[in-house]
Amino acid sequence: xxxxxxxxxxxxxxxxxxxxxxxxxxxxxxxxxxxxxxxxxxxxxxxxxxxxxxxxxxxxxxxxxxxxxxxxxxxxxxxxxxxxxxxxxxxxxxxxxxxxxxxxxxxxxxxxxxxxxxxxxxxxxxxxxxxxxxxxxxxxxxxxxxxxxxxxxxxxxxxxxxxxxxxxxxxxxxxxxxxxxxxxxxxxxxxxxxxxxxxxxxxxxxxxxxxxxxxxxxxxxxxxxxxxxxxxxxxxxxxxxxxxxxxxxxxxxxxxxxxxxxxxxxxxxxxxxxxxxxxxxxxxxxxxxxxxxxxxxxxxxxxxxxxxxxxxxxxxxxxxxxxxxxxxxxxxxxxxxxxxxxxxxxxxxxxxxxxxxxxxxxxxxxxxxxxxxxxxxxxxxxxxxxxxxxxxxxxxxxxxxxxxxxxxxxxxxxxxxxxxxxxxxxxxxxxxxxxxxxxxxxxxxxxxxxxxxxxxxxxxxxxxxxxxxxxxxxxxxxxxxxxxxxxxxxxxxxxxxxxxxxxxxxxxxxxxxxxxxxxxxxxxxxxxxxxxxxxxxxxxxxxxxxxxxxxxxxxxxxxxxxxxxxxxxxxxxxxxxxxxxxxxxxxxxxxxxxxxxxxxxxxxxxxxxxxxxxxxxxxxxxxxxxxxxxxxxxxxxxxxxxxxxxxxxxxxxxxxxxxxxxxxxxxxxxxxxxxxxxxxxxxxxxxxxxxxxxxxxxxxxxxxxxxxxxxxxxxxxxxxxxxxxxxxxxxxxxxxxxxxxxxxxxxxxxxxxxxxxxxxxxxxxxxxxxxxxxxxxxxxxxxxxxxxxxxxxxxxxxxxxxxxxxxxxxxxxxxxxxxxxxxxxxxxxxxxxxxxxxxxxxxxxxx
Numbered sequence: 001x002x003x004x005x006x007x008x009x010x011x012x013x014x015x016x017x018x019x020x021x022x023x024x025x026x027x028x029x030x031x032x033x034x035x036x037x038x039x040x041x042x043x044x045x046x047x048x049x050x051x052x053x054x055x056x057x058x059x060x061x062x063x064x065x066x067x068x069x070x071x072x073x074x075x076x077x078x079x080x081x082x083x084x085x086x087x088x089x090x091x092x093x094x095x096x097x098x099x100x101x102x103x104x105x106x107x108x109x110x111x112x113x114x115x116x117x118x119x120x121x122x123x124x125x126x127x128x129x130x131x132x133x134x135x136x137x138x139x140x141x142x143x144x145x146x147x148x149x150x151x152x153x154x155x156x157x158x159x160x161x162x163x164x165x166x167x168x169x170x171x172x173x174x175x176x177x178x179x180x181x182x183x184x185x186x187x188x189x190x191x192x193x194x195x196x197x198x199x200x201x202x203x204x205x206x207x208x209x210x211x212x213x214x215x216x217x218x219x220x221x222x223x224x225x226x227x228x229x230x231x232x233x234x235x236x237x238x239x240x241x242x243x244x245x246x247x248x249x250x251x252x253x254x255x256x257x258x259x260x261x262x263x264x265x266x267x268x269x270x271x272x273x274x275x276x277x278x279x280x281x282x283x284x285x286x287x288x289x290x291x292x293x294x295x296x297x298x299x300x301x302x303x304x305x306x307x308x309x310x311x312x313x314x315x316x317x318x319x320x321x322x323x324x325x326x327x328x329x330x331x332x333x334x335x336x337x338x339x340x341x342x343x344x345x346x347x348x349x350x351x352x353x354x355x356x357x358x359x360x361x362x363x364x365x366x367x368x369x370x371x372x373x374x375x376x377x378x379x380x381x382x383x384x385x386x387x388x389x390x391x392x393x394x395x396x397x398x399x400x401x402x403x404x405x406x407x408x409x410x411x412x413x414x415x416x417x418x419x420x421x422x423x424x425x426x427x428x429x430x431x432x433x434x435x436x437x438x439x440x441x442x443x444x445x446x447x448x449x450x451x452x453x454x455x456x457x458x459x460x461x462x463x464x465x466x467x468x469x470x471x472x473x474x475x476x477x478x479x480x481x482x483x484x485x486x487x488x489x490x491x492x493x494x495x496x497x498x499x500x501x502x503x504x505x506x507x508x509x510x511x512x513x514x515x516x517x518x519x520x521x522x523x524x525x526x527x528x529x530x531x532x533x534x535x536x537x538x539x540x541x542x543x544x545x546x547x548x549x550x551x552x553x554x555x556x557x558x559x560x561x562x563x564x565x566x567x568x569x570x571x572x573x574x575x576x577x578x579x580x581x582x583x584x585x586x587x588x589x590x591x592x593x594x595x596x597x598x599x600x601x602x603x604x605x606x607x608x609x610x611x612x613x614x615x616x617x618x619x620x621x622x623x624x625x626x627x628x629x630x631x632x633x634x635x636x637x638x639x640x641x642x643x644x645x646x647x648x649x650x651x652x653x654x655x656x657x658x659x660x661x662x663x664x665x666x667x668x669x670x671x672x673x674x675x676x677x678x679x680x681x682x683x684x685x686x687x688x689x690x691x692x693x694x695x696x697x698x699x700x701x702x703x704x705x706x707x708x709x710x711x712x713x714x715x716x717x718x719x720x721x722x723x724x725x726x727x728x729x730x731x732x733x734x735x736x737x738x739x740x741x742x743x744x745x746x747x748x749x750x751x752x753x754x755x756x757x758x759x760x761x762x763x764x765x766x767x768x769x770x771x772x773x774x775x776x777x778x779x780x781x782x783x784x785x786x787x788x789x790x791x792x793x794x795x796x797x798x799x800x801x802x803x804x805x806x807x808x809x810x811x812x813x814x815x816x817x818x819x820x821x822x823x824x825x826x827x828x829x830x831x832x833x834x835x836x837x838x839x840x841x842x843x844x845x846x847x
Contacts, residue, residue: 038074038119038123039128039129040071040072040074041128041130041131041189042067042071042072042109042190043131043189043203044132044133044206046067046071048070050066050067050072050090051091052067052086053088054077055085056080056083056084057082057084067088081116082115082152084116085143087109087111088111089104089109090105090107096211097210098214098220103221107221107224110135110136111135111140112131112135112139114129115152128187130184130188130202132184134202135184136227138185141162141231143155162235163183164183167230167254167255171255177197180197184198187202189202189203189206194284209227234254241253278293303669307611307669310672310673311610311674315606318675318678319558320604324362324530325362325365325528325530325531326360326531327487327528327531327677328377328526328528330526331376332380333347333380336348344388344390344391345388345390346390346391347382347392348392348395349393349404351373351395351396351397351460353369353371353398353458355375355376355377356369357369357377357527360528362529368504368506369503371455371459372459379490379526379527381463381488382463382464383464384464386439386466386467386469389434390432391431392406392430393429393430394429395428396423401424401425401448402451403447404446405445406442407445408442408569408774408794409433410437410774410811412815412817413772413815413839415431416771416819418447418818419447419449419741420741420818420836438468438701439467439470439471440570440571440572440774441463441465441545442466450830451830453830456549457826458506458508461490465543470696474572474692478690479690479692480541485536485541486541487533488543489526489542489544489545490525490526490545491525492523492524494506495507495508495510495522509827517828518826519551519669520548523674525676530676530677532679534681534682535680536596536682536684537597537598537683538595538597538685539596539689541591541592542594543567544584544591544592546584546585547586548586549586549826550828551586552583553583553676555581555584555592555607556580556609556610558605558606558608559605560580561605562578562580563592564577564595565577565578565579565591565592566692568589568791569589570794571774572591574694574701575694575695577788579787585765586767586824587767588795596679597687599681602682605678606677607679608673608676609674609676611671611672612671613671701790704776705753707807709753710755710807711752712754717755719768720735721733721761721798721833723763731832732766734833739834744837745837746821746836746837746838748840751810751811752839753809753810756775756806756808758803760798760799760800760803763800765797765798766797766833767795767823768797768823769821770820770821771821772819773811775794775806776807777790777804779804780802780803781802781804795824816839816840817838817840819839820834821834821837
C-alpha cells in the first residue's frame with residue numbers, strides 16, 4: 001500500500017528578475033501588435049532561455065521569442081484568432097526548493113490560453129501575461145472543454161471555476177485572504193516583491209510545485225508531468241486521485257496538493273519574521289498580504305524579552321530560596337514472585353482514580369486527586385535485566401477502557417498495549433514478553449483510543465529501567481555513576497484549578513487551544529514544583545524523562561555548564577556527547593552525567609528549560625485589524641473549532657498573566673522558560689567515577705545499520721505530518737489520513753530492514769513515535785546524523801518544515817502484528833494523528 005503524500009510550500013520566496021523589457025498598446029481585431037509587443041513572465045525558477053511560442057486556435061504557430069530571466073516580449077502578429085495558446089519549450093531554471101539547475105532541453109514547460117480580447121486588453125494596459133503551473137492546468141482544461149463542444153466563454157469559465165473550487169477555494173490558511181486568492185492569468189510574477197495580495201498568493205501557489213517535488217522525492221524536472229496529472233484528476237469536476245508513481249495506486253487528491261502545501265506557508269513566514277531575516281521585497285510581499293511585519297517582529301521581540309526576563313527573575317528567586325521542597329525519589333517495585341535471582345519477574349499495576357496526591361511547592365503544598373497505579377503517591381519504577389521474562393498484569397479500575405503501552409520495547413504487537421487490545425473497566429490483562437534489547441530508560445503509559453491524553457495527564461505513567469551486562473559492568477568499573485548518584489527525573493507540566501479547602505483539581509482540556517496540545521503552567525519533577533536535591537562534589541547520572549503531553553523542553557543549567565549525554569531513548573550512546581543544552585519533545589528521554597566535582601560546598605546549581613521560539617505558530621498582526629479569536633483548537637475525531645483569525649498582538653486567547661512561578665496563569669506558552677529544579681552541593685568528596693569514552697564493540701549501538709541493506713533503500717517509506725481541512729475544521733493528520741481502528745496503512749515484510757522518511761509540513765513541531773523496535777536516525781533535514789542522533793531512538797522531534805530519515809531492523813522472531821506510529825503530542829494522537837503498520841502477514845486489526 002503506497003503512502004498518501006502531502007506537500008509543503010516555501011513561503012513568500014522572492015524570485016529575482018532581470019530588467020523589464022518593452023511596452024504595449026491597444027489593438028482591435030483584426031490588427032497587428034505594435035513593435036514593442038506583448039510582455040510576459042514565466043514563473044518556474046524563472047525559466048531562462050526558453051522558446052516561447054504562440055499558436056492560434058487551429059494550432060498554427062504565429063509568433064515566437066526567447067525568455068530571458070523569465071521575461072519575454074512577443075512581437076508583430078495578427079490578432080485574427082478567437083484565442084491563442086502560449087507554450088514554453090526548453091530553457092533552464094533554478095529550482096525554487098532545491099536550488100539545483102534544471103535543464104529542459106526539448107521539454108515542454110508552462111502554458112497559458114488567452115482570448116483575443118484578453119490579448120488586446122493586456123496590450124492596452126501594458127500588462128504582463130503570466131505563465132505558471134496553474135495557467136498550464138487552465139489552458140489544458142479549456143482546450144478539453146472546447147473539444148467537448150463548449151464555446152470559448154463557457155470553456156474558460158468552466159476551467160477557471162474548477163481550479164478555483166478544487167485547488168484554491170478554502171485553501172488559504174487565513175480567512176482574510178480568501179477574497180484575493182484567485183486564478184491569475186496576468187501580472188509580472190517574476191518581479192521581486194508583489195504589488196497586490198492576488199499576485200503574492202499566485203506566486204506562492206506557483207512556487208509550491210517545486211516543494212511538492214522535493215517532498216515526493218521526485219526529480220524537479222518531473223514537475224510538468226505532475227502538473228498534467230493534477231489536471232487529469234480534476235478535469236471531470238471531481239477528484240479521483242493522482243497516481244504519482246505510475247504503479248496503479250492512487251496516492252493523493254489534487255486539492256490536497258494545494259491545501260496542505262499552503263498551510264505550511266505559515267511555517268517559514270513566521271520563522272523569517274521572527275528572525276528578522278527579510279529582504280525589502282519580502283516585506284513588500286508580506287505587506288501586500290496584509291501583514292504588519294514591523295508590528296509582528298516588535299511583538300515577537302517583546303514577548304521573547306518578557307519570557308527571558310521572567311526566567312531570569314525566577315532563576316534569581318529560586319537560587320536563594322530556602323523553601324524548595326526536597327526531590328521525591330521514585331519507588332522501585334518489588335518482584336512478586338519473591339525470587340530476585342531468577343530471570344523472571346511478575347508485577348501487578350492497578351489503575352485507580354481519585355488518589356489524593358500531595359503537591360509540594362516552594363510556596364507550600366496542596367492536595368490534588370490524581371490517577372495512579374497501585375494507589376501510590378508517585379509514578380513507580382520497574383527494574384529489569386536483559387533476558388528477563390516479564391509477567392505484567394493490568395487491573396483496570398478506571399471507568400473507561402485502558403491499556404498499558406510498553407513504550408520503546410521490542411516485543412510482539414499483541415503485547416504492545418496499543419488501542420486495538422483494550423482492557424475494559426473492571427477487567428484485567430496479563431502482558432507477557434521477554435526483554436531482548438539493550439539497557440535503556442524505557443517507560444509505560446496507557447494507550448486507549450481517544451483517551452490516552454487524559455489518562456496520562458491524570459497521572460498514569462511509570463518508569464521501566466532496563467539493564468544489561470554492559471551497563472552493569474560500566475557501573476561496577478566506575479565508568480558510570482550508580483547507586484544514589486543515579487537519579488530518575490520525570491518532568492511534566494500540569495494545570496491546576498484554584499484551591500478549594502486545600503484541594504486543587506487537575507484541569508484538562510478546559511481551553512480552546514488545549515486540543516492543539518495540552519500545556520500547563522506548572523512543571524512537576526517527580527511530583528513536586530522546583531524541588532531540590534542535595535549532591536556531593538561528584539558526577540551524577542540524571543535520567544531525564546519528558547512525560548508531558550505536549551510540551552518541549554530545552555534542558556540546560558543556569559550557569560551554562562556543559563554535561564555529557566550518555567543515553568537516548570533506546571540505550572547508551574557509543575560515545576558520550578558533550579552539550580550545554582538539549583531539547584526533548586514529548587516522550588523523549590536522555591541520560592546525562594552532570595559533574596559537580598568542581599563546585600564548592602554551598603553552591604547551588606539550577607536546572608532550567610530555556611526560553612525558545614515555541615513550537616506553535618504565531619502569525620502576528622494583520623493590517624486589517626488584530627484578531628481577538630486566536631487560533632481555535634484543531635478539529636479531531638471528537639470535533640473542535642476551525643482555525644480562527646490571526647493570533648495578533650491583542651489576541652484574547654485566554655492565556656492569562658505571568659505568575660510568580662514562571663508560568664502563565666492557566667497555560668504557559670510553548671516557548672516559556674522554566675526553572676526545573678535545584679542541586680545543592682552539601683558535601684565534598686573525591687569523585688571515583690571516570691566516565692567511559694566508548695562502549696565495547698559488542699554493544700549493538702556500536703554498529704550502525706547499513707541503509708544499503710534496506711529493502712526500500714531507493715524509495716524510503718514516507719510519513720508526512722500536516723494539517724488537513726475537513727467539513728468541520730482543521731485536523732492534524734499523517735499522510736492525509738486520520739486514524740481508523742479497522743485500517744492498516746503500511747505493510748512491512750517479516751524480518752525487513754526499512755528506511756522511513758518522516759516530514760513535518762505543519763506549522764508546529766511534532767514528536768514522531770513508532771512502536772515495535774528502536775530506530776537509528778540516518779539524516780535530519782538532509783544532513784547525516786551526528787551527536788545524540790547516533791543513539792537508539794523511538795521518538796524524535798521533527799521541526800516545522802523539517803524531515804528525519806530513520807532506519808530499522810524488524811526482528812522476524814519478535815516483531816509480528818500491528819503496531820502504531822503517531823505524533824506523541826497526545827491530544828494529536830487522540831484526534832487521529834496516528835496509524836497502524838503491520839509487520840508480517842498477521843495482525844490484530846479487525847480481529
